[in-house]
Amino acid sequence: xxxxxxxxxxxxxxxxxxxxxxxxxxxxxxxxxxxxxxxxxxxxxxxxxxxxxxxxxxxxxxxxxxxxxxxxxxxxxxxxxxxxxxxxxxxxxxxxxxxxxxxxxxxxxxxxxxxxxxxxxxxxxxxxxxxxxxxxxxxxxxxxxxxxxxxxxxxxxxxxxxxxxxxxxxxxxxxxxxxxxxxxxxxxxxxxxxxxxxxxxxxxxxxxxxxxxxxxxxxxxxxxxxxxxxxxxxxxxxxxxxxxxxxxxxxxxxxxxxxxxxxxxxxxxxxxxxxxxxxxxxxxxxxxxxxxxxxxxxxxxxxxxxxxxxxxxxxxxxxxxxxxxxxxxxxxxxxxxxxxxxxxxxxxx
DNA sequence: TATCCGTGGAT
DNA sequence: TATCCAAGGAT
Numbered sequence: 001x002x003x004x005x006x007x008x009x010x011x012x013x014x015x016x017x018x019x020x021x022x023x024x025x026x027x028x029x030x031x032x033x034x035x036x037x038x039x040x041x042x043x044x045x046x047x048x049x050x051x052x053x054x055x056x057x058x059x060x061x062x063x064x065x066x067x068x069x070x071x072x073x074x075x076x077x078x079x080x081x082x083x084x085x086x087x088x089x090x091x092x093x094x095x096x097x098x099x100x101x102x103x104x105x106x107x108x109x110x111x112x113x114x115x116x117x118x119x120x121x122x123x124x125x126x127x128x129x130x131x132x133x134x135x136x137x138x139x140x141x142x143x144x145x146x147x148x149x150x151x152x153x154x155x156x157x158x159x160x161x162x163x164x165x166x167x168x169x170x171x172x173x174x175x176x177x178x179x180x181x182x183x184x185x186x187x188x189x190x191x192x193x194x195x196x197x198x199x200x201x202x203x204x205x206x207x208x209x210x211x212x213x214x215x216x217x218x219x220x221x222x223x224x225x226x227x228x229x230x231x232x233x234x235x236x237x238x239x240x241x242x243x244x245x246x247x248x249x250x251x252x253x254x255x256x257x258x259x260x261x262x263x264x265x266x267x268x269x270x271x272x273x274x275x276x277x278x279x280x281x282x283x284x285x286x287x288x289x290x291x292x293x294x295x296x297x298x299x300x301x302x303x304x305x306x307x308x309x310x311x312x313x314x315x316x317x318x319x320x321x322x323x324x325x326x327x328x329x330x331x332x333x334x335x336x337x338x339x340x341x342x343x344x345x346x347x348x349x
Numbered sequence: 350t351a352t353c354c355g356t357g358g359a360t
Numbered sequence: 361t362a363t364c365c366a367a368g369g370a371t
Contacts (some may be wrong), residue, residue: 299355
């Protein structure tokens with residue numbers, strides 16, 4: 001094994017984080033591999049998402065659906081509701097698609113090579129490599145944000161991302177060992193997450209402090225360089241929170257494509273820059289406007305949402321959405337933006 | 350290659 | 361308050 005990988009694995013043996021989707025150190029010592037289903041589920045949840053945010057979702061999902069068969073058999077609406085709040089909802093839609101392919105077309109067994117894995121919905125180059133290495137302990141080079149940062153610093157690479165991606169991937173591949181590839185993959189990411197952090201890296205504790213070129217040059221904290229991002233515009237819109245006299249709420253399922261796709265939400269206007277666009281209420285009622293608006297920031301724009309509300313008689317038929325009784329609807333099923341609107345309404349009542 | 354797609358915590 | 365950032369993928 002190359003000396004870099006050995007240094008890192010030695011560090012990992014003493015510093016590995018205990019995470020719900022990892023096997024215990026004792027089990028790992030006996031060569032026991034983690035359940036590919038749990039590895040896959042955790043990796044999908046961890047895409048662009050912090051460990052702290054994922055923990056409770058992972059526990060909840062594996063409790064509700066212990067196997068890929070259980071998840072494949074789950075209703076779409078329940079899975080989307082359980083994913084609510086975690087963001088990037090295409091992940092949840094692809095999660096179900098993938099579970100059903102694996103359960104119904106592959107006999108419940110995840111493929112063990114990167115190409116076959118990457119052919120599945122929601123699995124890209126990173127996730128395919130991660131599952132290959134972690135679940136099957138087969139050599140594969142994982143390149144996520146952590147690895148990019150670690151490699152940029154180790155080799156003092158100043159080319160900004162994403163242009164540097166290929167070079168960083170090559171550097172990562174050179175260090176990846178044939179032995180213990182699963183532990184190594186998790187070790188690099190643990191290093192990036194705990195020591196080689198974006199700000200204030202703990203270089204003094206790093207197992208690679210000696211070979212690290214950026215540390216020698218004093219450039220570690222400024223790497224990797226990234227091309228500047230565009231400023232976020234602000235969009236405006238209106239949502240309608242209708243409660244029927246029997247307690248039912250008027251909600252609609254958003255289309256699978258686009259923002260918050262597949263999620264439950266309050267009917268409303270489009271969201272546009274400048275003034276809110278023309279639109280009509282989803283049902284005839286005496287609408288009132290809440291004094292505060294719901295503010296939310298998405299990946300590429302800010303949103304300010306006017307929240308209107310009304311109590312609706314039993315005999316009205318909505319032009320959009322459908323009424324859900326309280327036992328059919330949990331506020332926790334809503335994506336965060338819609339949840340903010342609900343909380344504003346509830347706080348005003 | 351560039352854009353779209355969420356959210357919450359850290360700074 | 362504003363910005364950055366996290367175990368990325370799809371188009």
